[in-house]
Amino acid sequence: MSRTVISKPIATRYQPVLVALHWLVALLIIGLLCVGFFVLENMSNSDPKKLDVLVLHMSGGMLVLVLMLVRVIIRRWSARPAAPTTGSSLLDRLASLAHFGLYAIVFLMIISGYITGWLISSAFLPNGPPLPRFATLPSFQVHAVLAVLLVLLIAAHIVGALYHQLVLKDGLLHRMWFGKRIITSAEK
Incomplete structure (x- = not known):
């Protein structure tokens, strides 16, 4: 008895909703990291504004989720x-x-x-x-x-995206941007 393997179609670009989500989530994550490292880290726990910033930070985390x-x-x-391939199996695996x-x-x-927020709720x-x-909370340490x-x-x-774009010149970044999208059946 042979099994039929159904392969997924291949697209030239990611679906536009995925492109929008990729860039939106990237901006949100970078913003949340900046708030954590450069705002919350430097605020005293006795500063009443810290709770407001924490609420925004936690809300941003839930939005990312x-x-x-x-x-x-x-x-x-x-x-x-x-x-995508680089020509190096090690780089592709990494x-x-x-x-x-x-x-x-x-x-x-x-x-x-979330666990840290629950502990300090x-x-x-x-x-x-x-x-x-915060440094005393294991969940915060993690x-x-x-x-x-x-x-x-x-x-x-x-760095990997720039390597593909500037060194390999394979147009990798076009895949994660808006434009004409062609879908073909996958090779078996």
Whole structure:
């Protein structure tokens, strides 16, 4: 008995909704990282404005969660370009791991941020207790380490995209931008 394998169609570009989500989520994540590293890190826990910034930071994290879930669902069911190649199996494997890592770290950051928010939730009540030292919370320690890893992976992602665009000159960035999209059946 032979099995018929149904292969997904191949597209020249990502679906426009995925393109919009990619760039929107990228901007949101970079903004949230900047707020975490350059605003929240430098604010005293006794500063009453810190709670307001934390609420915005946590709300942004939840927005990223929703957009990432939508992105994963659409990506799963839509035609997409074939995986790019560099001519090096090692670089191709590293790129695949980096993409998986980006998704994994973003979701783990959201989880660790949510747990941290839950642990300090009483501080958001009127006349609630003061904010704890975040560095003492294991969930925040995980969140901080993941933030550094995410920055490194984003940098690697950008370097990889520029390598494709400027060195290999394979037009990789066109795949993640708006334009005419051609879908063909996948080769068997």
